[in-house]
Amino acid sequence: MPVELAETLGKSNTAIGRIYNTVYQRCRENRQLIIDKFPRLNRFLTGYDLRHVFNDEMTEFDLTRVLTGSEGTLAFITEARLDITPLPKVRRLVNVKYDSFDSALRNAPFMVEARALSVETVDSKVLNLAREDIVWHSVSELITDVPDKEMLGLNIVEFAGDDEAAIDAQVSALCQRLDELIARQEAGVIGWQLCAELAGVERIYAMRKKAVGLLGNAKGAAKPIPFAEDTCVPPEHLADYIAEFRALLDGHGLSYGMFGHVDAGVLHVRPALDMCDPQQEILMKSLSDDVVALTAKYGGLLWGEHGKGFRAEYSPAFFWRAALWRTTQSEGGVRPAKPPEPRKNLSAGRH
Incomplete structure (x- = not known):
C-alpha cells in the first residue's frame, strides 16, 4: 500500500x-x-x-x-486472499549434463542469463540412486549417457510462457550457446537434451522430486537428517559455498546427496547420521554451528525455504540481534519485548 x-x-x-x-x-x-x-x-x-x-x-x-511465514510468533492468520498465476501454455526443459557437480553449479548463472524460468540441479549421488530405481525407466531416454563421458551433474533448465515461438527462440539460443561450450570443452558441459513434450517434462520433475525418498532408502543405521537442508546464499556465491560445505561434510566422512534450486541459491542436503548414537547427535549440533558460520560468511540464510523451528536460535547470526529487536519490540503490538536469547542446546532430546 x-x-x-x-x-x-x-x-x-x-x-x-x-x-x-x-x-x-x-x-x-x-x-x-x-x-x-x-x-x-x-x-x-x-x-x-x-x-x-x-x-x-x-x-x-x-x-x-x-x-508471512513468522510461524505464529507475531499473529495468527485466519483468512488470506491469494493471487493465482495461470499455468503457462508452453513448457520446455533443457537437461544439461556436466562432468562434475561443481561445473553444474558454476554454470547456473549462464542459464539464468538465458532468461530461464527455473534451474534445478542434481548431483551424482542422486543421479546414481535414480538409476537404480524404477523411476529411471521413465526418464532414461530423456537423460541419456554421453559416449566416453561420465555425467556427474545435471541442470534441469525450464522455459515457460504462453508464446510458443518466443519460448522456442529462447531454447534455441541457449542450446546454440551450449553447443559452443561443448565444442570448446568449456564450463564442464558434456551434453544436453531437449524435452518439449509436457509428459516428458512431468516425468523429469517426478524423478527430481523423488530425490528425498531415494536418499532416505539408504541401507544402514545412518539416515538423512534435515537439520541444514535448505540453506540459501546469493546465487553468484553458491558454487564456492557448496565447495566449502562439501569439504566440511567430507571431513567427517558423511554420506549425502545434493539437489535444489540453483537459480535461487537454495541447495537441499541431508547428511546421513545415526541419531541413536549420542556422538552423532553431538555431531549434528557441531555441524549446525559450522554451517551457520559458513552460510553467514556467504551472505546467506540457514532456512531459505522451510520453517525455522528449533533453528530459530541461530537468528541473531544472520539478522544481528539488535537490528531484529529494535524493529520488532513495541509498546502494545509486536513481539519480542526484549532481545531474544539463543537457546543453549539444539539437542533432539529423548522423551
Missing part, C-alpha cells in the same frame, strides 16, 4: 493502528541498519522480512512481509 495510507492507518487509536504505527516507525528509523545487516536474497526467509517492508523507493509499505 502507499506509505500515505500506512501513515493514516497508524494514526488510528486501535490495536491495528498501533501495530501499523509501530512497524512503520521502527522499520523507517532503522532502515539503514536493516539494509546493512539482512541477507540479500532473491527469495526470502520465514517471516520478519524487514528489508522488504518498504520498497527501494520508500513509497510502498507492506505489513505482510513481516507476518
Whole structure:
C-alpha cells in the first residue's frame, strides 16, 4: 500500500493502528541498519522480512512481509486472499549434463542469463540412486549417457510462457550457446537434451522430486537428517559455498546427496547420521554451528525455504540481534519485548 495510507492507518487509536504505527516507525528509523545487516536474497526467509517492508523507493509499505511465514510468533492468520498465476501454455526443459557437480553449479548463472524460468540441479549421488530405481525407466531416454563421458551433474533448465515461438527462440539460443561450450570443452558441459513434450517434462520433475525418498532408502543405521537442508546464499556465491560445505561434510566422512534450486541459491542436503548414537547427535549440533558460520560468511540464510523451528536460535547470526529487536519490540503490538536469547542446546532430546 502507499506509505500515505500506512501513515493514516497508524494514526488510528486501535490495536491495528498501533501495530501499523509501530512497524512503520521502527522499520523507517532503522532502515539503514536493516539494509546493512539482512541477507540479500532473491527469495526470502520465514517471516520478519524487514528489508522488504518498504520498497527501494520508500513509497510502498507492506505489513505482510513481516507476518508471512513468522510461524505464529507475531499473529495468527485466519483468512488470506491469494493471487493465482495461470499455468503457462508452453513448457520446455533443457537437461544439461556436466562432468562434475561443481561445473553444474558454476554454470547456473549462464542459464539464468538465458532468461530461464527455473534451474534445478542434481548431483551424482542422486543421479546414481535414480538409476537404480524404477523411476529411471521413465526418464532414461530423456537423460541419456554421453559416449566416453561420465555425467556427474545435471541442470534441469525450464522455459515457460504462453508464446510458443518466443519460448522456442529462447531454447534455441541457449542450446546454440551450449553447443559452443561443448565444442570448446568449456564450463564442464558434456551434453544436453531437449524435452518439449509436457509428459516428458512431468516425468523429469517426478524423478527430481523423488530425490528425498531415494536418499532416505539408504541401507544402514545412518539416515538423512534435515537439520541444514535448505540453506540459501546469493546465487553468484553458491558454487564456492557448496565447495566449502562439501569439504566440511567430507571431513567427517558423511554420506549425502545434493539437489535444489540453483537459480535461487537454495541447495537441499541431508547428511546421513545415526541419531541413536549420542556422538552423532553431538555431531549434528557441531555441524549446525559450522554451517551457520559458513552460510553467514556467504551472505546467506540457514532456512531459505522451510520453517525455522528449533533453528530459530541461530537468528541473531544472520539478522544481528539488535537490528531484529529494535524493529520488532513495541509498546502494545509486536513481539519480542526484549532481545531474544539463543537457546543453549539444539539437542533432539529423548522423551
